[in-house]
Amino acid sequence: MTDLALLLFQQGTTAHPEPIGIFRFFAAFFLIMTFYIGAWSFTYWISKDE
Amino acid sequence: MPIGDLSVPIIGKNVVIATLVQSHILFAAFIIGAVLIAATSEYMGMITKQPRYERFARNLARFVVLLFASGAALAITFVLALVTLFPLFFSYLQNIFFWVFLVEAFMFLGQIIIVYAWYNVWDKLAYRKSLHVVFGFIAGFFGLMAMTMIDAVASYMLTPADAPVTEVARTFLNQTMVPLNMHRFVGNFSYVGFLIAGWGAFRYLRATREDDREYYDWMGHWGIIWGFGFLIIQPIIGYGYLKGIRESAPDAFSTIMLGEKSWVFNLLAIYLAIMSIAATAYFVHKLRFAVVPMETLRKLSVGAIGFTGLFTVLNIIPNDASLVPQIGLVFLGGEDTQIPLGSMYPYKYIGLIGLMLVGFFVIALYLRATASGFRWGQASRWSQYALMVCTVTVVFTMVTMGYTRETSRRVDNDPGYLIYQCVTLDQQLVTKNCPAGDSLKGGSE
Numbered sequence: 001m002t003d004l005a006l007l008l009f010q011q012g013t014t015a016h017p018e019p020i021g022i023f024r025f026f027a028a029f030f031l032i033m034t035f036y037i038g039a040w041s042f043t044y045w046i047s048k049d050e
Numbered sequence: 051m052p053i054g055d056l057s058v059p060i061i062g063k064n065v066v067i068a069t070l071v072q073s074h075i076l077f078a079a080f081i082i083g084a085v086l087i088a089a090t091s092e093y094m095g096m097i098t099k100q101p102r103y104e105r106f107a108r109n110l111a112r113f114v115v116l117l118f119a120s121g122a123a124l125a126i127t128f129v130l131a132l133v134t135l136f137p138l139f140f141s142y143l144q145n146i147f148f149w150v151f152l153v154e155a156f157m158f159l160g161q162i163i164i165v166y167a168w169y170n171v172w173d174k175l176a177y178r179k180s181l182h183v184v185f186g187f188i189a190g191f192f193g194l195m196a197m198t199m200i201d202a203v204a205s206y207m208l209t210p211a212d213a214p215v216t217e218v219a220r221t222f223l224n225q226t227m228v229p230l231n232m233h234r235f236v237g238n239f240s241y242v243g244f245l246i247a248g249w250g251a252f253r254y255l256r257a258t259r260e261d262d263r264e265y266y267d268w269m270g271h272w273g274i275i276w277g278f279g280f281l282i283i284q285p286i287i288g289y290g291y292l293k294g295i296r297e298s299a300p301d302a303f304s305t306i307m308l309g310e311k312s313w314v315f316n317l318l319a320i321y322l323a324i325m326s327i328a329a330t331a332y333f334v335h336k337l338r339f340a341v342v343p344m345e346t347l348r349k350l351s352v353g354a355i356g357f358t359g360l361f362t363v364l365n366i367i368p369n370d371a372s373l374v375p376q377i378g379l380v381f382l383g384g385e386d387t388q389i390p391l392g393s394m395y396p397y398k399y400i401g402l403i404g405l406m407l408v409g410f411f412v413i414a415l416y417l418r419a420t421a422s423g424f425r426w427g428q429a430s431r432w433s434q435y436a437l438m439v440c441t442v443t444v445v446f447t448m449v450t451m452g453y454t455r456e457t458s459r460r461v462d463n464d465p466g467y468l469i470y471q472c473v474t475l476d477q478q479l480v481t482k483n484c485p486a487g488d489s490l491k492g493g494s495e
Binding site: 020021022024025027028029031032035036039040042043046047 | 060061062064065068069072073076077112113116117120124376377445449
């Protein structure tokens with residue numbers, strides 16, 4: 001667990017062929033989709049009663 | 051005083067930038083494409099007198115106005131994050147592209163003003179429709195100009211011009227600026243078209259009134275014409291773009307086409323396959339509802355599905371057995387094992403050219419049927435699912451292609467670059483192989 005935490009906190013690069021890179025790649029993808037779907041949903045919600 | 055090197059725990063600062071920029075681009079591309087499609091639709095409504103174009107254009111314009119805030123908020127947050135996390139790099143960019151950023155800011159301002167004015171005077175200019183349509187196109191023009199400015203920056207980061215940065219024209223019109231801009235211009239229409247098609251499909255499946263079913267059925271058709279029509283142009287423009295990258299940044303080209311990141315293009319080929327087959331299947335289905343029966347066209351389209359499948363398979367076959375080395379997807383000796391029919395030349399070229407030709411053929415048949423009209427509101431559920439599949443796939447395509455361009459500068463990460471061969475990922479200026487020489491330093495030592 002400590003090793004994992006250290007791994008996650010270390011500085012590194014995205015998409016690098018190491019566990020941290022793979023984690024960051026999917027973290028970025030998850031965040032992009034969250035922002036994207038969130039903003040669409042919000043816009044739909046504020047406009048649907050018109 | 052040295053500038054602080056801030057870091058972001060867990061996800062790292064690169065992910066922060068990637069997340070904000072990718073999200074922003076998904077909205078910015080939508081807004082640019084949607085404004086132009088809405089203005090074109092309004093114009094179509096004006097000349098054909100069909101009220102569905104007007105209803106569509108107005109609703110799309112309203113959605114753009116509402117969505118603008120999300121796109122703009124992400125842009126501002128991104129610039130703030132860039133200044134905070136990459137201050138040296140941002141300084142270099144400002145030195146090189148101050149005037150470009152300035153123009154971009156004013157184009158953005160112009161876009162905001164005209165988009166809001168365009169939507170707000172819809173009723174006021176109801177009897178001066180031509181003028182109102184012009185408003186929409188001007189808003190689209192401002193958006194395109196803003197995109198052009200940022201494309202100069204983005205393309206320069208990958209292919210810096212072989213000239214001092216003081217040579218404004220060569221810096222702005224660097225080797226991949228025009229192909230990137232064309233690629234994004236066409237991509238905006240395709241992306242928005244598929245989103246419209248998916249939205250129309252979603253609403254069609256939920257519609258209970260007959261007039262709504264007819265309208266949303268038509269909306270799915272209108273969206274897929276834009277989406278697929280522009281999609282089939284993309285391979286040739288993308289080829290031109292890649293050719294520019296190969297000539298100016300060969301290591302970056304090798305990384306994304308032949309090296310460790312070539313799986314991104316295998317993913318792209320899969321996305322292309324899904325969108326092409328789903329769109330063609332939709333066309334075949336739709337031809338059953340042509341007002342004038344077109345059985346021959348329909349049979350030809352069925353044949354086109356077969357060819358689409360054949361060509362997409364050629365595109366999907368990987369070059370070697372090292373599929374995604376980053377997650378251990380390596381089989382049978384990896385790069386040493388060449389897969390039959392997987393090489394770029396001639397098979398991928400055959401696949402891409404074939405896909406385009408079949409695409410043109412299919413859409414020509416479909417437009418021929420469109421000219422005589424369809425019976426709306428009778429489409430099956432699965433045809434609407436095909437549209438929705440295209441929508442999800444096009445979003446993944448956008449994200450994958452954005453990642454591809456940005457990750458290509460990393461090459462082997464020894465070092466990766468923010469400006470290819472000029473500024474490293476840790477914001478150090480290197481002048482040895484930098485095409486712009488030491489001009490990035492400006493007047494400082």
